[in-house]
Amino acid sequence: MPSHSACPALDDRITALQQLAHAEPRLEGVLLYGSWTVGEADAHSDIEAYLYVADEHVESFDGRKFLARLAPLELAYVNMYGVLAVVFDDLMRGEFHITAAGPGIDEVPTWEGMVHLPRPEAAVLLDRTGRLTRAARHLATLRPPEPVGTARQLMDELANWTLMLAHVLARGETARAHALLHTVIAPQQLQLCRLLRDSTAHWLTPSRALEQDLPDSDRHRYTATTAAARAQDVRHAARESWRWSRDLCAEAAGRWGVQVPGRLHERISDLLETCR
Template sequence: MQRSTASHSPALDRRIARLRELAEAEPRLEGVLLYGSWTLGEADAHSDIEAYLYVRDAHAEDFDGREFLGRLAPLKLAYTNMYGILAVVFDDLMRGEFHLVAAGPGIEEVPSWRGTVHLPDPGAAVLLDRGGRLTAAAARLADPCPPEPGPTAQQLADELANWTLMLAHVLGRGETARAHALLHTVVAPQQLQLCRLLRGSTTHWLTPSRALEQDLPAADRDRYTATTAPAVLPAVRTAARRSWQWSRELATEAAARWGTRLPAALHEEIGVLLERG
């Protein structure tokens, strides 16, 4: 069943409607494809607008994305971010991320996103399609493609062991800030993914902390909270130990369910290092 793209953000709805009007009137654009919370029916007053602007190949080098988006609404900020995406801030503080892509190769790439992008209602996500190719490509993303449990669990369990070992060594050096960053930006997302896999809650797979309060049981939320800490060495050490204990429990649960490998001796050694740190 397709999910509705109805949002709880009238401002975003109006901006998307305006983007459609501008795109239809801009002959250099061949297609526009939305992605993100609006296409999942999860947009609210805090959501941004995310889209691919497919520029006709002949104009790929001369199309001015900043100028075009300035017609959508006045811009307070516009720059190319670290991922090569045109990031903007509109006058009402709504954020936007726009990929400016040559239509030829860009549209051909869309089906390869299966497994990383889900468009429950491709018809609503496609704001402009002059030739029909974009609609056909987006339709390939209509069905969810959840991660394969066994191999994914093995990958995540191995990642958690590897990165937590690094965390233990960093703590051993007394590098508080680096350990804090590792714990919260590297270990925690993979931990939450493994937890989501075990709970059968993979809707927000790519951003596993999203809607955590609604998606996961209270017990898991409490375990996650216990792995967070201020950037103070004793607190980070305590959080790291709690994090590794939870990772081990998740890995053990995965092994029991899917037969994944469980290097018990290594796990014990990592625990010993964390206790020393």
């Protein structure tokens, strides 16, 4: 049985899912991932799991009907990523990947570096053959991103997207610039910041637990890049964002010897200064 999280309601739902899975002969395995598996689940957490269906039953397995036996569903649909997303009657969310066991379980070790399962046996709710547990053990060690190549990639991304941001601002598209700033540029800044602070546990969702993971100085720099979707505010935030990006790039260059395209950076700065 899985170990307990900090949320009894979530524990109860996971225990019920495990019992239901064991009673469903078409399932070969069930693997949890996300906040529950790294000990961060709370009353606001959802359930994220892979349901590995025996290959010969994939076409006949109805994920909605299966999950409705777990708890009444307020919503169930296949989202933009092809994942079955549900909302239970107590407003707990869930995301369930329903996949053929054969190729699906073989893919699990390839997630190394992207998914962390510190207690693989606890994340495996069902394993009829032993294959899933063996595969999950590949994810037991958290492997941080390789710093030099990752820093170079993020530095290039920040220059490219900030240049686009400057052009969009110059065109007067405030809403589009606002979206670029907050949904494209900010996550890459936070990843570069995490890389520099040796704090990559929340790499794939770099804003998660930002208040606990990063120093106040970084949090204040991040806050300065946020803005309401008003033209003047977005322009100011864009300039603050680029200043922080340049500071992060300079720090990465000093630490790992990554080359900064200085002339391009200056030209982007000049372009942003004209957007007032």
